[in-house]
Every structure is written in structure tokens, then in C-alpha cells.
Amino acid sequence: MSLPTIRHRALAASVLGAALLAALPSTAQTPPPSSAPATPSFTLTMRNRAFDPPSLDVPAGQKIELRVTNAETIAVEFESDDLRREKVIAPGLTVSIFIGPLRAGRYEFKDDFHSSTRGHLIAK
Amino acid sequence: MLAIAVIIFREALEAALIIGTVMAASFGIPGRNRWISAGVGIGILGAFIVALAAGEIAMAFAGAGQELLNAAVLLLAVGMLAWHNIWMARHGAEMAAQARQVGEAIRIGARPLTALTAIAAAATLREGAETVLFISGIAASADETILAMTLGGLGGLLGGIVTGGAIYAGLLRIPLARLFTVMGWLLLLLAAGLSAQAAGFLIQADLLPALGDQLWDTSFILSEKSLLGRILHTLIGYVARPAGVQILAYVATIAAIGVPMRLMALLKAKAATTDRVNAS
Known part of the structure; x- marks a missing residue:
């Protein structure tokens, strides 16, 4: 070994730190300024193996929040290939899923644990 | 039953692919089976704990708990892959030389075996927790008989393990002299892909800006949900519709580990040259 182990370890540690920092560049500055417009929020309930409402109209071109409630008695997984989102929801919980800014169009979603349970949203 | 098998297969696939790749990358390291198995065990135990506490985790950190946990577990794996890879870049050539001497034990100083344990644990934990929640839901809803549930579950798990084993066997066809170099680059892309996944979770929790929700769409060439798409998604971080910040995370990770x-x-090559000059 031509390099002392300590230096080697320190390098590995600093690389790890750098990787973490690189992946999390802006967490420290995330809280948006209070002047920023509030993110519009839409609610969606999963009950009796269906989405309520089954179709949701949302604005295109801005970030939106989906508030998804699992009113089933078992866990569900909200999943959307179109929106590129997935979130397991324990029974009885309401969770937030942030999406967009979307281009205008139709976006399918489903319960990945019971894939016949489907819905969609329309961005316009 | 088939539906259960398909879901379990998908959950098991990512973990099996990561473990198969790490197994190939640590080929010939004594004790690596024990350390990787310990990681899988820890991951399964952790999966049950995470599944039991799913509600509490989801509500933690103002509702961002699940995404933060997923991102943290992914980034832990990225850090461990970085450690493993940089260590291997230094020692890989010696290991390849020694591994060629059949029956010769490989003796090199401190090895990053704990890194292997952590990578295996991280891979098992994330998908395992979802599997536990899914199975317990099926059991509670009584939609399926216990036999169908067991057969479907085991079939899906077996399918995942076979795919992971096939990747392992395929990677080991790389000549030993080149195996560690090729695996170094493959693990680099794997780590970059995991970083991009972590960034995706942080966007979902509104902790990172998307910087472009979808910069391009190659799903008409290769869907991320096809089997090949899923395999490439895990191994090299293929994303059909990436967000801007995911691409940033991917490139930053390649730079942070690759450099x-x-x-x-290079240092090693230089040291080797100096040694030769001194010896002559």
C-alpha cells in the first residue's frame, strides 16, 4: 500500500458526503418563500375498490398536490406510470403526493395492489 | 394466484438484481456469502418493522416520512456502493491476479464487507416492506385462498431469485481479468440509478423541485414497466420519462464516485511504475 489507510478512508468518507450533498442539493432551501402561490390541492378517495372521483380535472403547467385517502380496510399502493409516482397508503390514512407541472393530457393511475382499481386525471 | 405472483415477482426482482450484481462484483472475496446473507436477513427483519409502522412512518416529517425513508435507504446504498467501488478501484487488480491462482485464498487488508451487508439489507428492506403490506392485505381481505396466496407468493419470489441468479451467472462469464473493472463501472451506473430514484421520491414529497417534470419520453422504445425495462431500470438506472433533477442526481453521482x-x-498505476523503476 502506497497510500496511508487513514487518508484513503477520509477520501471515501468525503466522496460519500459529496454524493449525498449532490443528490440533495436544495433541501436546505426548499421552504418556498411565503409570497409563492399556494400549490392547488385535489382530493381522491379509494374505497370499495374504486377511486372517488374516478376522473379528476387539474390545471396543467403547475405543481399540484393530490391528497389521497385510503378508506379501505387494507393497504393500497397508489401508482401511476404516467405520473411516475408510487406510494403505499396504510388503511385509514390520507397522504400527499406532489405531481407536475404537467403537460395537458390524460394521466392514468391505479392501485398497484389491486390493479383493476383504476382512475385518471385530465390536465388542461 | 397469478396476480399475486406477478406483484411479488416485481417486488423481488429489484432486490434480487441488486444482490446478484453485488455477488458478482464481490466474486472470490472470502466470507462474502455470509456478509451478504446477513444483509438479506437484516433487510427482511427491517421490512416487517417498516410494514408494521407504515402508518406512523407515512405521517412522520409532515407526511413526507415514507419518501424520506425510501430516499435515505437508497442513498445509504449509494454511499456503500461508492465505498465498495473506490476500494475496488485500488485493490481490484490484485484481487483478479490472486483469484486466477485457483485454490489460493485472497488475502488483502480490510475489505468493505460491511458495505456488502448494507447494500443487500437496503435492497431487501424497501421492496420487502411493500411485499409484507401487500400480502397482509390479501390475507385480511380473504379474496384468495391460503393455498393460492402461498403458491403465488412463492412462485413470484422464485421468479425474482431466478432472474437475479441469471444476472449473476451472466456477469460471471466476463473473464476474471476484466470482471472487477467491468463490475466497477456497472456498480457506478447502478448507484447513479438509485440516486435518481431517491431524487424521484424527494420530488414526490415536494422536497426537491422537479426541474422539468418529464424532460423526454422513450417509453415507446422501451417501457420501464416491461421486464427488460425493469431490469435496466435497476441495473443502470433506465428511466423512460425522467425529471430534470433525476438527471442531475444521476450525473452528479457518476462524477462523485467515478472521479x-x-x-x-491512476495512483495505483503510478505506484506500480515507481516500484518497477526502484526495483531495476
Whole structure:
């Protein structure tokens, strides 16, 4: 070994730190300024193996929040290939899923644990 | 039953692919089976704990708990892959030389075996927790008989393990002299892909800006949900519709691990030349 182990370890540690920092560049500055417009929020309930409402109209071109409630008695997984989102929801919980800014169009979603349970949203 | 098998297969696939790749990358390291198995065990135990506490985790950190946990577990794996890779860039050539001497034990100083344990644990934990929640839901809803549930579950798990085993066997066809170099680059892309996944979770929790929700769409060429798409998604981080910040995370991880890897290899080459000059 031509390099002392300590230096080697320190390098590995600093690389790890750098990787973490690189992946999390802006967490420290995330809280948006209070002047920023509030993110519009839409609610969606999963009950009796269906989405309520089954179709949701949302604005295109801005970030939106989906508030998804699992009113089933078992866990569900909200999943959307179109929106590129997935979130397991324990029974009885309401969770937030942030999406967009979307281009205008139709976006399918489903319960990945019971894939016949489907819905969609329309961005316009 | 088939529906259960398909879901379990998908959950098991990512973990099996990561473990198969790490197994190939640590080929010939004594004790690596024990350390990787310990990681899988820890991951399964952790999966049950995470599944039991799913509600509490989801509500933690103002509702961002699940995404933060997923991102943290992914980034832990990225950090461990970085450690493993930079270490291997320094020692890989010696290991390849020794591994060629059949029956010769490989003796090199401290090895990053704990890194292997952590990578295996991280891979098992994330998908395992979802599997536990899914199975317990099926059991509670009584939609399926216990037999169908067991057969479907085991079939899906077996399918995942076979795919992971096939990747392992395929990677080991790489000649030993080149195996560690190729695996170094493959693990680099794997780590970059995991970083991009972590960034995706942080966007979902509104902790990172998307910087472009969808910069391009190659799903008409290769869907991320096809089997090949899923395999490439895990192994090299293929994303059909990436967000801007995911691409940033991918490139930043390649730079943060790849540059020290190259430096280590260059330092080593230089040291070897100096040794030869001194010896003559």
C-alpha cells in the first residue's frame, strides 16, 4: 500500500458526503418563500375498490398536490406510470403526493395492489 | 394466484438484481456469502418493522416520512456502493491476479464487507416492506385462498431469485481479468440509478423541485414497466420519462464516485511504475 489507510478512508468518507450533498442539493432551501402561490390541492378517495372521483380535472403547467385517502380496510399502493409516482397508503390514512407541472393530457393511475382499481386525471 | 405472483415477482426482482450484481462484483472475496446473507436477513427483519409502522412512518416529517425513508435507504446504498467501488478501484487488480491462482485464498487488508451487508439489507428492506403490506392485505381481505396466496407468493419470489441468479451467472462469464473493472463501472451506473430514484421520491414529497417534470419520453422504445425495462431500470438506472433533477442526481453521482475511482486507479498505476523503476 502506497497510500496511508487513514487518508484513503477520509477520501471515501468525503466522496460519500459529496454524493449525498449532490443528490440533495436544495433541501436546505426548499421552504418556498411565503409570497409563492399556494400549490392547488385535489382530493381522491379509494374505497370499495374504486377511486372517488374516478376522473379528476387539474390545471396543467403547475405543481399540484393530490391528497389521497385510503378508506379501505387494507393497504393500497397508489401508482401511476404516467405520473411516475408510487406510494403505499396504510388503511385509514390520507397522504400527499406532489405531481407536475404537467403537460395537458390524460394521466392514468391505479392501485398497484389491486390493479383493476383504476382512475385518471385530465390536465388542461 | 397469478396476480399475486406477478406483484411479488416485481417486488423481488429489484432486490434480487441488486444482490446478484453485488455477488458478482464481490466474486472470490472470502466470507462474502455470509456478509451478504446477513444483509438479506437484516433487510427482511427491517421490512416487517417498516410494514408494521407504515402508518406512523407515512405521517412522520409532515407526511413526507415514507419518501424520506425510501430516499435515505437508497442513498445509504449509494454511499456503500461508492465505498465498495473506490476500494475496488485500488485493490481490484490484485484481487483478479490472486483469484486466477485457483485454490489460493485472497488475502488483502480490510475489505468493505460491511458495505456488502448494507447494500443487500437496503435492497431487501424497501421492496420487502411493500411485499409484507401487500400480502397482509390479501390475507385480511380473504379474496384468495391460503393455498393460492402461498403458491403465488412463492412462485413470484422464485421468479425474482431466478432472474437475479441469471444476472449473476451472466456477469460471471466476463473473464476474471476484466470482471472487477467491468463490475466497477456497472456498480457506478447502478448507484447513479438509485440516486435518481431517491431524487424521484424527494420530488414526490415536494422536497426537491422537479426541474422539468418529464424532460423526454422513450417509453415507446422501451417501457420501464416491461421486464427488460425493469431490469435496466435497476441495473443502470433506465428511466423512460425522467425529471430534470433525476438527471442531475444521476450525473452528479457518476462524477462523485467515478472521479475518485479513476484517481485511485491512476495512483495505483503510478505506484506500480515507481516500484518497477526502484526495483531495476
